[in-house]
Amino acid sequence: MASNGAALHSPYVELDRAGWAALRDQHPMLLSHEDITRLRGLGERLDMEEIEQVYLPLSRLLSFYERETEQLHQVTSDFLGERRERTPFVIGVAGSVAVGKSTTARILQALIQRWESEPTVELVTTDGFLYPNKVLNERNLMARKGYPESYDRRALLRFVMEVKSGKPEVRAPVYSHLTYDIVPGQEVVVRRPDVLIVEGLNVLQPPRQHSDGRTGLSVSDFFDFSVYVDAKQDLIKKWYVDRFQELRHTAFSQPESFFRRYASLDDDAAEDMAESIWDAINAPNLVENILPTRGRATLVLSKGEDHAVNRVRLRRL
Numbered sequence: 001m002a003s004n005g006a007a008l009h010s011p012y013v014e015l016d017r018a019g020w021a022a023l024r025d026q027h028p029m030l031l032s033h034e035d036i037t038r039l040r041g042l043g044e045r046l047d048m049e050e051i052e053q054v055y056l057p058l059s060r061l062l063s064f065y066e067r068e069t070e071q072l073h074q075v076t077s078d079f080l081g082e083r084r085e086r087t088p089f090v091i092g093v094a095g096s097v098a099v100g101k102s103t104t105a106r107i108l109q110a111l112i113q114r115w116e117s118e119p120t121v122e123l124v125t126t127d128g129f130l131y132p133n134k135v136l137n138e139r140n141l142m143a144r145k146g147y148p149e150s151y152d153r154r155a156l157l158r159f160v161m162e163v164k165s166g167k168p169e170v171r172a173p174v175y176s177h178l179t180y181d182i183v184p185g186q187e188v189v190v191r192r193p194d195v196l197i198v199e200g201l202n203v204l205q206p207p208r209q210h211s212d213g214r215t216g217l218s219v220s221d222f223f224d225f226s227v228y229v230d231a232k233q234d235l236i237k238k239w240y241v242d243r244f245q246e247l248r249h250t251a252f253s254q255p256e257s258f259f260r261r262y263a264s265l266d267d268d269a270a271e272d273m274a275e276s277i278w279d280a281i282n283a284p285n286l287v288e289n290i291l292p293t294r295g296r297a298t299l300v301l302s303k304g305e306d307h308a309v310n311r312v313r314l315r316r317l
Ligand SMILES: Nc1ncnc2c1ncn2[C@@H]1O[C@H](COP(=O)(O)OP(=O)(O)O)[C@@H](O)[C@H]1O
Pocket: 040, 041, 042, 043, 044, 045, 046, 047, 050, 095, 096, 097, 098, 099, 100, 101, 102, 103, 104, 239, 243, 306, 307, 308
């Protein structure tokens, strides 16, 4: 008998980049160079090869999941003798600050929109559910932005439940990275999409335990599929610092920017500043709250230098 019983019963299958890329099969490439240019975030070196080898196989897998999930809901409705209401297929995208969650989410949105069935895809980021700075200040949480307790978790859960249950219009607040705060009076409206992508640091957090011992629900209870974007911490820190440097020359120099005072720093001072924010807030949050949720994801994308995905882990049990 093999001594490593755990490996034999692993719920995951691990593929290297070539093994994963081969699973694209005949899934067509429906993105043009212009589409890819539009998808680029700041300083991004996203290229066609990365889309073809990494994100097209994922799009193919998601299309299988979507079809089967729809079937599963249908049999449950048949069993209950109910008329089937279409509910959105919900995908969660988790991972550290600056690992590339929003880029991954935007690529998936673009690829899914181009499936043959032409589904409508809405993308929502959980930063809209951060408490406003006023509340964070009152609760002494300004230095813990992004930690689970800095979010209105109940509102986020209600939002996802309402979308999943097919409510015609569901509203979410909006966060601005420019003002570093919730934008008063602004909201996004989600109207019964075929697919909803929910992106954020904490989307795979387990449910909270109530004081009477009961366990609540978590947003991930409503996910049909989840992706955790992963990389070594020193790489993510570098991406965070690089993005901070670029923002200094663009967004930070705008008058309404919360970080305006950083725009005039020289490169070395700005690097020190970005590193200290990373070390004080984002790194501990990654270690304490985000990394522990990685095992809950359906799929883990592991990135190396230049954001190139070099390993994929898929849950099969
Ligand atoms: N697949 C990718 N290829 C190249 N660059 C990327 C990729 N994903 C993210 N980036 C870059 O890394 C930085 C962080 O990405 P972003 O998607 O904003 O992260 P997050 O949403 O996790 O904070 C950005 O500068 C972005 O342009």
